[in-house]
Amino acid sequence: xxxxxxxxxxxxxxxxxxxxxxxxxxxxxxxxxxxxxxxxxxxxxxxxxxxxxxxxxxxxxxxxxxxxxxxxxxxxxxxxxxxxxxxxxxxxxxxxxxxxxxxxxxxxxxxxxxxxxxxxxxxxxxxxxxxxxxxxxxxxxxxxxxxxxxxxxxxxxxxxxxxxxxxxxxxxxxxxxxxxxxxxxxxxxxxxxxxxxxxxxxxxxxxxxxxxxxxxxxxxxxxxxxxxxxxxxxxxxxxxxxxxxxxxxxx
Amino acid sequence: xxxxxxxxxxxxxxxxxxxxxxxxxxxxxxxxxxxxxxxxxxxxxxxxxxxxxxxxxxxxxxxxxxxxxxxxxxxxxxxxxxxxxxxxxxxxxxxxxxxxxxxxxxxxxxxxxxxxxxxxxxxxxxxxxxxxxxxxxxxxxxxxxxxxxxxxxxxxxxxxxxxxxxxxxxxxxxxxxxxxxxxxxxxxxxxxxxxxxxxxxxxxxxxxxxxxxxxxxxxxxxxxxxxxxxxxxxxxxxxxxxxxxxxxxxx
DNA sequence: ACAATAGTGTCTTTCAGACAATATTTT
DNA sequence: AAAATATTGTCTGAAAGACACTATTGT
Numbered sequence: 001x002x003x004x005x006x007x008x009x010x011x012x013x014x015x016x017x018x019x020x021x022x023x024x025x026x027x028x029x030x031x032x033x034x035x036x037x038x039x040x041x042x043x044x045x046x047x048x049x050x051x052x053x054x055x056x057x058x059x060x061x062x063x064x065x066x067x068x069x070x071x072x073x074x075x076x077x078x079x080x081x082x083x084x085x086x087x088x089x090x091x092x093x094x095x096x097x098x099x100x101x102x103x104x105x106x107x108x109x110x111x112x113x114x115x116x117x118x119x120x121x122x123x124x125x126x127x128x129x130x131x132x133x134x135x136x137x138x139x140x141x142x143x144x145x146x147x148x149x150x151x152x153x154x155x156x157x158x159x160x161x162x163x164x165x166x167x168x169x170x171x172x173x174x175x176x177x178x179x180x181x182x183x184x185x186x187x188x189x190x191x192x193x194x195x196x197x198x199x200x201x202x203x204x205x206x207x208x209x210x211x212x213x214x215x216x217x218x219x220x221x222x223x224x225x226x227x228x229x230x231x232x233x234x235x236x237x238x239x240x241x242x243x244x245x246x247x248x249x250x251x
Numbered sequence: 252x253x254x255x256x257x258x259x260x261x262x263x264x265x266x267x268x269x270x271x272x273x274x275x276x277x278x279x280x281x282x283x284x285x286x287x288x289x290x291x292x293x294x295x296x297x298x299x300x301x302x303x304x305x306x307x308x309x310x311x312x313x314x315x316x317x318x319x320x321x322x323x324x325x326x327x328x329x330x331x332x333x334x335x336x337x338x339x340x341x342x343x344x345x346x347x348x349x350x351x352x353x354x355x356x357x358x359x360x361x362x363x364x365x366x367x368x369x370x371x372x373x374x375x376x377x378x379x380x381x382x383x384x385x386x387x388x389x390x391x392x393x394x395x396x397x398x399x400x401x402x403x404x405x406x407x408x409x410x411x412x413x414x415x416x417x418x419x420x421x422x423x424x425x426x427x428x429x430x431x432x433x434x435x436x437x438x439x440x441x442x443x444x445x446x447x448x449x450x451x452x453x454x455x456x457x458x459x460x461x462x463x464x465x466x467x468x469x470x471x472x473x474x475x476x477x478x479x480x481x482x483x484x485x486x487x488x489x490x491x492x493x494x495x496x497x498x499x500x501x502x
Numbered sequence: 503a504c505a506a507t508a509g510t511g512t513c514t515t516t517c518a519g520a521c522a523a524t525a526t527t528t529t
Numbered sequence: 530a531a532a533a534t535a536t537t538g539t540c541t542g543a544a545a546g547a548c549a550c551t552a553t554t555g556t
Contacts, residue, residue, distance in 0.1 A: 479505085
């Protein structure tokens with residue numbers, strides 16, 4: 001098939017965002033309520049069209065700022081801003097009933113607290129527990145709200161994003177993206193526990209993370225915001241690769 | 252920005268393939284020579300437009316068959332066919348000088364031997380060492396041919412594909428995708444050595460892979476195709492996850 | 503006999519996981 | 530004092546890396 005750009009089928013290209021944060025010892029995702037059909041009134045991942053002159057990652061960063069007020073720290077940039085990386089691309093022919101839409105999904109990891117709907121067009125946005133969104137209820141049925149699945153194929157996208165986050169904190173320092181600039185070992189451990197949904201031994205965890213050169217840098221300060229004995233404060237060190245990795249217990 | 256499908260900017264969507272194989276104890280990629288501008292005469296990754304009614308992975312599998320005669324074993328399917336998985340998506344505004352093209356790259360891992368250009372429109376295709384293609388020459392300068400970089404941003408796509416293959420064989424059984432249906436432990440080890448570009452201890456490697464339950468299944472047969480003492484033949488077992496992983500030595 | 507590859511066993515070191523014990527705060 | 534969290538240390542078992550040794554072929 002000769003490469004004939006004049007005869008290509010027309011596509012719309014969008015970016016969708018899986019924005020994850022840790023709060024209340026659980027993993028939460030940002031969702032927005034759809035104001036128009038299709039899937040009107042349903043929750044969906046934030047996102048929007050890629051403009052004609054912008055790169056994909058630019059579009060993702062723009063949508064992120066528009067819908068949450070967060071700035072991204074695309075790739076290498078150190079401080080200030082959430083981690084942003086490409087997740088995967090979804091392009092089933094009928095995933096949008098109106099037309100052919102290919103969506104490039106991005107994963108954003110952010111510390112807690114950015115109040116949802118800081119600005120932009122998302123008339124109603126909220127953080128929702130990923131367990132609830134994905135129907136991973138424990139069967140007790142108390143989590144009544146939000147059993148309606150997400151719009152489009154956003155269930156699958158969210159699932160892929162959560163799995164990416166879960167596996168990537170094993171061998172990288174990415175878990176620190178869920179923490180404020182300065183944090184304690186205990187806070188970092190609670191991130192791992194929330195993302196993996198397991199309990200980790202505080203003592204072994206402490207030994208592991210403080211014993212990995214370049215992973216954590218002590219700032220000198222201490223805090224007692226968790227109660228109990230004051231804990232040292234750390235910043236994320238330069239090391240982005242965790243070797244040997246911290247493996248999830250007992251899958 | 253209201254979700255207005257009637258006003259979307261027009262994009263072309265293509266798939267590009269990073270087809271990797273191991274031969275002569277090195278990692279090779281499939282490249283095709285471009286017959287028309289832009290980048291006429293340059294080598295490029297195989298690929299083409301996504302049709303209006305096909306899924307992205309379908310398009311990748313179709314291009315793969317058209318350009319190599321290989322069948323893919325998308326995802327779970329066991330035997331018969333190369334491994335195919337989505338790699339990443341590239342959409343910089345000027346990556347194709349003619350128009351806005353977003354390309355979804357797929358990674359294909361295949362055993363050796365499929366003679367290139369089994370069929371289709373690629374008038375000239377060949378296997379090229381990834382080291383040569385990516386300019387990782389050792390400085391001795393004997394690899395004269397092919398210092399011209401690949402067309403478009405295919406250098407970056409190839410680099411990403413190679414890195415994905417390198418990291419994924421650490422914690423999965425994916426290295427078996429480079430092997431024929433039946434293979435020896437030594438052949439599997441040479442795959443790891445070629446992909447990582449390191450030497451592994453044959454004895455420790457043997458202990459590791461045969462000691463991981465479900466990773467290798469003995470077929471009963473033996474072969475002597477490598478010379479020396481006959482080696483047991485194995486098939487890939489059901490286990491797709493390698494735990495604990497086989498870590499690359501000494502990055 | 504010799505070279506080449508396959509496979510087993512042994513030793514040392516590293517590290518994960520279990521858990522005792524101590525330290526420093528709030529209530 | 531009691532409860533909560535942080536931190537250090539000790540022990541055990543699993544596994545990686547180094548490497549001696551045996552096994553079975555081709556030349």
